[in-house]
Amino acid sequence: MNYVQIYTGKGKGKTTAALGLALRAYGAGLRVLFAQFLKKGDYSEISVLEKLKDRVDIRQYGTGAFFENRPTDEDVEAVRDGLREVNDALSSGNYDLVVLDEANVAIFYKIIDIDEFLEMIKNRHAGVEVVITGRYADEKLIALADLVTEMKEIKHYYRNGVEARKGIEK
Amino acid sequence: MNYVQIYTGKGKGKTTAALGLALRAYGAGLRVLFAQFLKKGDYSEISVLEKLKDRVDIRQYGTGAFFENRPTDEDVEAVRDGLREVNDALSSGNYDLVVLDEANVAIFYKIIDIDEFLEMIKNRHAGVEVVITGRYADEKLIALADLVTEMKEIKHYYRNGVEARKGIEK
Numbered sequence: 001m002n003y004v005q006i007y008t009g010k011g012k013g014k015t016t017a018a019l020g021l022a023l024r025a026y027g028a029g030l031r032v033l034f035a036q037f038l039k040k041g042d043y044s045e046i047s048v049l050e051k052l053k054d055r056v057d058i059r060q061y062g063t064g065a066f067f068e069n070r071p072t073d074e075d076v077e078a079v080r081d082g083l084r085e086v087n088d089a090l091s092s093g094n095y096d097l098v099v100l101d102e103a104n105v106a107i108f109y110k111i112i113d114i115d116e117f118l119e120m121i122k123n124r125h126a127g128v129e130v131v132i133t134g135r136y137a138d139e140k141l142i143a144l145a146d147l148v149t150e151m152k153e154i155k156h157y158y159r160n161g162v163e164a165r166k167g168i169e170k
Numbered sequence: 171m172n173y174v175q176i177y178t179g180k181g182k183g184k185t186t187a188a189l190g191l192a193l194r195a196y197g198a199g200l201r202v203l204f205a206q207f208l209k210k211g212d213y214s215e216i217s218v219l220e221k222l223k224d225r226v227d228i229r230q231y232g233t234g235a236f237f238e239n240r241p242t243d244e245d246v247e248a249v250r251d252g253l254r255e256v257n258d259a260l261s262s263g264n265y266d267l268v269v270l271d272e273a274n275v276a277i278f279y280k281i282i283d284i285d286e287f288l289e290m291i292k293n294r295h296a297g298v299e300v301v302i303t304g305r306y307a308d309e310k311l312i313a314l315a316d317l318v319t320e321m322k323e324i325k326h327y328y329r330n331g332v333e334a335r336k337g338i339e340k
Contacts, residue, residue: 044197048193048222145325150324167198
């Protein structure tokens with residue numbers, strides 16, 4: 001057992017599934033690190049996780065501008081600094097569940113080296129559950145994981161002309 | 171736009187994605203009903219949702235014994251009573267987001283009539299976002315939804331001999 005879960009694919013629900021897992025773990029008294037790569041900002045989910053800060057730590061490593069563009073030097077630096085912090089967190093024994101949101105994307109764009117990443121996962125403190133999200137999960141990471149779920153888009157009417165509703169889409 | 175989302179398929183993450191959506195909506199100040207069909211009991215997610223009870227209501231309609239057996243008369247009754255309550259909630263205007271966890275399963279086993287269910291969804295208060303989870307989503311419901319995601323099991327090493335860890339698997 002490697003205690004590694006992956007949520008990948010183009011469909012919705014990857015980050016929200018990880019959030020749900022964080023919520024469930026918190027409810028059971030576990031300690032959670034919720035780390036987001038390539039994201040920055042005041043997502044609604046972040047504001048509620050902040051209410052659980054007695055046992056949930058949140059980190060964001062990125063400029064938040066990546067999804068519209070190529071990764072900037074600033075993104076790359078934020079992700080790599082973040083990875084060192086995550087490495088420390090994973091080996092510290094301070095967390096029961098560590099979520100690495102969008103790490104798959106950072107690996108896909110080679111901002112994170114897959115072999116270094118795998119080493120970090122393998123060398124972590126015993127018993128830490130790791131949840132990794134994002135499109136394009138690497139085959140080597142899939143090989144390591146116990147549980148891999150692909151979120152598949154069956155139907156998606158883009159809400160053209162309808163403003164994204166705070167709390168629903170963002 | 172029908173503001174209906176479905177999470178279906180055999181993979182993990184359907185209920186947890188719905189939980190994440192509830193968390194995000196709560197964070198944005200929205201009012202949430204989290205209704206679970208065919209479930210009963212003290213899931214870790216329920217205990218944390220209870221901390222958000224200023225804007226999150228939780229309901230469970232079932233005996234919790236269904237997944238090992240056929241639905242009992244008690245399950246059927248609980249689901250049907252629940253459906254009336256959900257119908258009232260959907261038309262009340264008291265909620266911005268209504269989660270109907272495992273409703274797909276209740277429909278699949280004909281405990282809920284699909285046509286009645288569709289009527290209920292169509293006649294709800296304007297602007298209520300509805301999230302429906304569970305395997306075996308009905309084609310008629312898929313036709314109504316804007317967003318349908320299939321959670322596909324790519325890999326699942328069952329944790330044989332490893333006790334389910336509170337806060338992770340349950």
